[in-house]
Amino acid sequence: MSDAAPSGHPGRGAPVSLPAAAGLGLKPEHFREVLATRPALGFFEIHAENYMVPGGPFHHHLERIRADYALSVHGVGLSIGGAGPLDEAHLDRLAALLDRYEPAAFSEHLAWSSHGGVFFNDLLPLPYDAATLARVCGHVEHVQERLGRRMLLENPATYVEFAAAEMSEAEFLAEVVRRTGCGLLLDVNNAYVACTNHGRDVHAYLCALPLAAVGEIHLAGFACEADSLGAPLLIDSHGAPVADAVWSLYDEALALTGPVATLLERDRDLPPFPLLLEEAQRAGVRLAARLPMTAVA
Amino acid sequence: MSQKTTNRPASAAALALALGAALTVAASPVLAADAAKEKCYGVAMKGKNDCKAGAGTSCAGSSMRDHQGNAWAYVPAGTCEKTASPTSPTGFGQLKEFKEKKA
Amino acid sequence: MNAGAFAAALLDRTAPCPPGLRSWNGSAVAQRFAVYRNNFAVSLVEALADSFPVLRELVGAAFFRTLADAYVRRVPPRSPALAWYGADFPDFVAAFPAASGVPYLADVARLEYVRILAFHAADAAPLPAAALAAALRKPEQLPALRLQLHPSIAVLASPFAVVSLWAAHQGLTAIAAVDPFRPECALVARCGDSVEVTAIPSAAVRFIAALQAGAVLGEAVAQAASPSASFDPAACLGLLIGRQLLAGPAGQQGGSP
Structure with missing residues (x-):
């Protein structure tokens, strides 16, 4: 699955090397419990921006956890789809963070979050047209150049579409992967949410994605609302357990990608840590079932 | 705050005395216990960046809109109402009724 | 897409829904756009609530939300690192007319x-x-x-x-x-x-x-x-x-x- 190193960026920088196991988003609320119990997880993922601080407890704990676990750094503020140039100061902070913690993977979103110097703290949607494609590819290449590593780009959860769209989201992502050599972070919940919100066939969407480039999978829970016609409008809330439909879609994705590092995300209404661990291990069981027998210790 | 001109640097002898005493107090278990009584800790902080979307199409968003758009008589419900206030007619801290005009 | 129009409509709740949006089934795009508009404001109000928990208890949750929402629109973040968002929130509170009865x-x-x-x-x-x-x-x-x-x-x-x-x-x-x-x-x-x-x-x-x-x-x-x-x-x-x-x-x- 990782032999899809396209022309232009042959094997430069650290390859994605997260173990094909279940991981959890690391929440400061769980620092102590993680260190005290050393749960059986393949990796932890952090939101890069939370660690762009000089010192203090966030770093104290992350250093200790990093010593024992693989790490994935997930950016939420780079605004890769932004209309203007990338924020170089932010890229510098990101580079420093990656140098410090040497994560196995770095990922960001196919979205924008800043405009005119304002940061909106949300992952905002993009029109899938040629101009946007050129801009996103330029930004992804710049990020990979600056960070000296291949990045993963995540498919977004969206609530509106653009009249100006010239291609589907899956086509857009496939083209970004082809042109820049970046990997795909397949967020199965986002795929389900976006396809539901836009009346798309999620199975066709999945098959149209550049699945050979998938370096990580995300799972999360959504909230269900309705649009003005009463059709479901799903919100990527990260505030509930993973839905059954998303587990099924995950099985379907794994059958296509083979075992890939899978993260359970939970950012709202955090349950006790053991419950999160249990949910992550539901993914772990599925992954283990797909690993070669010889790999089972 | 106009004492600057009257202050002279402290003498070496006075500083030696103070620092010596400070080292003694700092090492004394009695002070440590006292200090623990005075100081207060806060709860651990959360990370503020994440990639969740929570508000949806209505909930918190629309209730805020109501507060802003209407001349909405706001009834305060915070702990400040329990604090003494010599300037307030009730004798307790009070927020004004919230009657913000549309910007 | 005009990102400027999209951004302006996020900041100003009275602005119309930005042009060029569509929905697959013809449902109201303004309602769908509201997900973004609400998430921008509410996520930042929540960030301020995490940073100023005592202030929030002092004024109560409803008053705090109104106060913080007004601030978010007046002074949105300039940096993606939100840890320090709200540096001049105290000054904003000091100048907020409805809070003048509680000067501390x-x-x-x-x-x-x-x-x-x-x-x-x-x-x-x-x-x-x-x-x-x-x-x-x-x-x-x-x-x-x-x-x-x-x-x-x-x-x-x-x-x-x-x-x-x-x-x-x-x-x-x-x-x-x-x-x-x-x-x-x-x-x-x-x-x-x-x-x-x-x-x-x-x-x-x-x-x-x-x-x-x-x-x-x-x-x-x-x-x-x-x-x-x-x-x-x-x-x-x-x-x-x-x-x-x-x-x-x-x-x-x-x-x-």
């Missing part, structure tokens, strides 16, 4: 913000006791001694009882027993994984502020004393040493790395 709110917010700075401040190794003992053996050099403070230290002098008000919201005292109009000064510093808030005399605030501004020990002690308040350097130094808030290395004037 802004200083409580300042104390909360300083706690965030302390929480994320750079690390520094404490000054070894041996270094202080060595300094004491050369008393003639003490006036020129330059003490380095831990980077997390901040002091705050207020005409209001900010420390007591804050402590009352940590379950340490009853809020009704606090006289908010009694002046208090706070020392805020990180100790291990938590940030401590300690009431200190106003002279100690001046002393610590002088050290932070780079004054040598002799000058700092002189600046601390005032006609109305004496300064007890032994107590203040004892506090700083006992809490490991002096950072190494201590050099003579000009001797820091």
Whole structure:
């Protein structure tokens, strides 16, 4: 699955090397419990921006956890789809963070979050047209150049579409992967949410994605609302357990990608840590079932 | 705050005395216990960046809109109402009724 | 897409839905766009609620939400790192007309913000006791001694009882027993994984502020004393040493790395 190193960026920088196991988003609320119990997880993922601080407890704990676990750094503020140039100061902070913690993977979103110097703290949607494609590819290449590593780009959860769209989201992502050599972070919940919100066939969407480039999978829970016609409008809330439909879609994705590092995300209404661990291990069981027998210790 | 001109640097002898005493107090278990009584800790902080979307199409968003758009008589419900206030007619801290005009 | 129009419509709740959006089934795009508009505001209001929990309790959740929402629209973040978002929220609170009846709110917010700075401040190794003992053996050099403070230290002098008000919201005292109009000064510093808030005399605030501004020990002690308040350097130094808030290395004037 990782032999899809396209022309232009042959094997430069650290390859994605997260173990094909279940991981959890690391929440400061769980620092102590993680260190005290050393749960059986393949990796932890952090939101890069939370660690762009000089010192203090966030770093104290992350250093200790990093010593024992693989790490994935997930950016939420780079605004890769932004209309203007990338924020170089932010890229510098990101580079420093990656140098410090040497994560196995770095990922960001196919979205924008800043405009005119304002940061909106949300992952905002993009029109899938040629101009946007050129801009996103330029930004992804710049990020990979600056960070000296291949990045993963995540498919977004969206609530509106653009009249100006010239291609589907899956086509857009496939083209970004082809042109820049970046990997795909397949967020199965986002795929389900976006396809539901836009009346798309999620199975066709999945098959149209550049699945050979998938370096990580995300799972999360959504909230269900309705649009003005009463059709479901799903919100990527990260505030509930993973839905059954998303587990099924995950099985379907794994059958296509083979075992890939899978993260359970939970950012709202955090349950006790053991419950999160249990949910992550539901993914772990599925992954283990797909690993070669010889790999089972 | 106009004492600057009257202050002279402290003498070496006075500083030696103070620092010596400070080292003694700092090492004394009695002070440590006292200090623990005075100081207060806060709860651990959360990370503020994440990639969740929570508000949806209505909930918190629309209730805020109501507060802003209407001349909405706001009834305060915070702990400040329990604090003494010599300037307030009730004798307790009070927020004004919230009657913000549309910007 | 015109990102400018999209961005403007996020900031201004009265602006129309940006052009060029569509929905697969013809449902109202404005309602779908509201997900973004609401998430922008609500996520940042929640970030402020996390940063200013005591202020929020003081004014109540509903008032806080209105106050914070007004701030988010007036002063949206300029940086993607949200840890420090809200630096001028205390000033905004001070100028918020509906909050003018509770004049201590802004200083409580300042104390909360300083706690965030302390929480994320750079690390520094404490000054070894041996270094202080060595300094004491050369008393003639003490006036020129330059003490380095831990980077997390901040002091705050207020005409209001900010420390007591804050402590009352940590379950340490009853809020009704606090006289908010009694002046208090706070020392805020990180100790291990938590940030401590300690009431200190106003002279100690001046002393610590002088050290932070780079004054040598002799000058700092002189600046601390005032006609109305004496300064007890032994107590203040004892506090700083006992809490490991002096950072190494201590050099003579000009001797820091």
